[in-house]
Amino acid sequence: MVPFFVDNRGKTLISVFDKLLPESEKCLVAVAYLTSDGLTALGKVLGRVRNNVRMIIGTGFGLSDPKAIKKLRRMPKITCKIMVSESKGLDSSFHPKLYIFYLKNNVVLSVGSSNLTHGGLERNEEANIVLQLPQEAPLVKQAEKSFESWWAKALIPSDELLRKLQQAHRKRQEWERKVTREEEKLLSESEETIPVKFGENMKKEIKQICKDVGPKRIQIRRRSENEAIKILRKSRNNFNKNLLEKFLEKADTDYSERGSSQGRFVSTILGRNKNLILGDSIKKIQLLIREIFFEERIDKVEELVGDLKGIKYGFVSLLLYLKDRNRFNFYTPHKIEQGLRNIRKIKDKFRGNFQKRYEQFNHLANKIKSDCNCEPQAMDIIFAVKGEEK
Numbered sequence: 001m002v003p004f005f006v007d008n009r010g011k012t013l014i015s016v017f018d019k020l021l022p023e024s025e026k027c028l029v030a031v032a033y034l035t036s037d038g039l040t041a042l043g044k045v046l047g048r049v050r051n052n053v054r055m056i057i058g059t060g061f062g063l064s065d066p067k068a069i070k071k072l073r074r075m076p077k078i079t080c081k082i083m084v085s086e087s088k089g090l091d092s093s094f095h096p097k098l099y100i101f102y103l104k105n106n107v108v109l110s111v112g113s114s115n116l117t118h119g120g121l122e123r124n125e126e127a128n129i130v131l132q133l134p135q136e137a138p139l140v141k142q143a144e145k146s147f148e149s150w151w152a153k154a155l156i157p158s159d160e161l162l163r164k165l166q167q168a169h170r171k172r173q174e175w176e177r178k179v180t181r182e183e184e185k186l187l188s189e190s191e192e193t194i195p196v197k198f199g200e201n202m203k204k205e206i207k208q209i210c211k212d213v214g215p216k217r218i219q220i221r222r223r224s225e226n227e228a229i230k231i232l233r234k235s236r237n238n239f240n241k242n243l244l245e246k247f248l249e250k251a252d253t254d255y256s257e258r259g260s261s262q263g264r265f266v267s268t269i270l271g272r273n274k275n276l277i278l279g280d281s282i283k284k285i286q287l288l289i290r291e292i293f294f295e296e297r298i299d300k301v302e303e304l305v306g307d308l309k310g311i312k313y314g315f316v317s318l319l320l321y322l323k324d325r326n327r328f329n330f331y332t333p334h335k336i337e338q339g340l341r342n343i344r345k346i347k348d349k350f351r352g353n354f355q356k357r358y359e360q361f362n363h364l365a366n367k368i369k370s371d372c373n374c375e376p377q378a379m380d381i382i383f384a385v386k387g388e389e390k
Contacts, residue, residue, distance in 0.1 A: 002133035006112065012122040013114045014041055016130060019100040019106055022048040028147050029116070032058035037118035037353075039068040040306030046075060055080040056147070056154050057116075058094035059165055060262045062172030066165040069157050071198040081154035082161065090161075094150070097128070100143055107140050108132050118302045119353055133268030166196050176299060200235055202343060206372045207386055213378045215253040221264065223375040224253035229322050232293055239286040241278065248274060250316060265330065265380070268314035278311025284308060301354040313354055320358075325376040329365040340364055 006013050021027060022045065034057045046053075055072065057064050059082050074078045083094035097120075099110040112128025114120035133140050155161060188219045228250040231345055235243045254264035277285070285296050288311065291297040297304075298320070305311050317331035330336065337350060337357075344364055348377075350357040 001108065003131035006110070006114070006126065006128040006130055008114075008122055008124060008126050013110070013126065013128060014045075014121040016099075016110060017042060017121070018045050020103070021045050022050060023103055024051065024053075024101045025104065026051050026102045027053045028144070028274065029053065029055040030096045030097070030098040030147055030150055031056070031115045032060060032095045033063045033115040033117055033120075034065065034068050034072070034095065035063070035115075035117045036065045036068045036071075036305070037302030037306055038116040038121055039065075039071060040303060041118050041121045042116065042179065043306075046078065049077045051077065053078045054151065055116075056150050057082050059084055059090040059158075059168070060093060060095070062090070062165070062170075064165065064169070066157075066162045066169055069162060069165070071170075073157055074299065080157065081151065082157045082165070083150065083154045084161070089221055090165055096146075096150075098143060098147065100136070100140070100147065105135075106132050107135050107137070109140065109143060111143075118306075123302075123353055125351065173299065206343070206368065206382055210372065210374045210378045211381050213375075213381055218377045219376050220253065220255035220260060224250050225322060225325065225377070232289060232319075232322065236290065236294065239282060239289065241282055244278065244282065248277065251322070265314065265318060266335075266384075268332065271312045274320035277308075277315070278310075280308045280310055283389060285311070288316070289319060291317055293323050296320070298325065298355045298358065313358070317358060321376075327366070329362055329369070329376070330380045331361050331365075333357065335387040336380065336383040337361055337387075339385065339387030340368070342345075342366060342386045342389050343382075344351065 004011065006016060027049075034055075042195060055078065057069060057072075057080060064082070069080065069082065072078060084090055085093065087342075097112055097114050101108040101110075108130060109132075110128055110130045112126060114124075114126045119125075120126060182246050228247050231243055231247045248269045249262065252262050252264050252269050254261055263270050269277065284304075284307060288308070291300055291304055301313070301316050305313075305316065314330070314332040314336075317328070320328040321330045333349075340361060341347070341349075347367065350360045365383075368374070368382070369376065374382065
């Protein structure tokens, strides 16, 4: 194997795991952070582990998710420990990203920036070097020595340790939500944060699209949205498949010259995706609705949608939009985002997890809505139309 570079833009670290872990006679992992979305991303490949995997998880800054560690602790053939500091407790400075795969005749070593998070495994831009070496190579021996020294110091994650980690993790989440709110406030107050052009000609074009939508279509869309919102609010603790079907029908209602029709959000909740959604676990969908529509837990999106087949970013943004149509906008990473980037002359795609990408999109979308005096029900049409342009 020729050494190669993993940045998650071409080859992803999850693809390295997918190829090497089932073939490995053993595997050693030492990372600073493990999150639930990272464990979800690894779920299938961890189920194909042949032999022992030892993992050391850092606990610094409350970033590692104790729920993920609990799940890891229950998995067969996987032994995990957590690193704590005698002086700092859970606030450890343990920060490696080391993966050692022991194949039949050699060892594959991965060292770089990726933690066991969804971002680190496939979404974020990272920098990892993967190389194959003989088992007796000095570099392998040095990596093994470091791992074994960490393993000797690390602790088995007892219920008491995980309880402390849960407290730290909760504080971290509260702090992140506070920072996010402050960042949104700063963005909304500073015109200088919009590093894009938005000329008068584009404003006229958008206003014309809004005019072409027409009051009747806006009225039908708003009425259907209200009915979809009622279904969500009335069934908070008692959601079922029949209510889900009614919700999808109402949320996806549109209007044309031929009358009311389905397909407002195209493939997001129509056709094959609709069938996949209806086949998903109703309990997991109810949890998603509670966390997003009622609690606005945008930071948990990757964890919440990881096991769902038909639900991705578009469905999540639809729930946010229905929660507050003046504050949130419908979003998909492809056509809708492309439409906004065409309007704002932004060349590069938004990067990061759902929260980061959606916050960038939503802030700019709200500026367009405000500057052009558009109804919320027209915004997805504007972005869809502009998304068709090259």
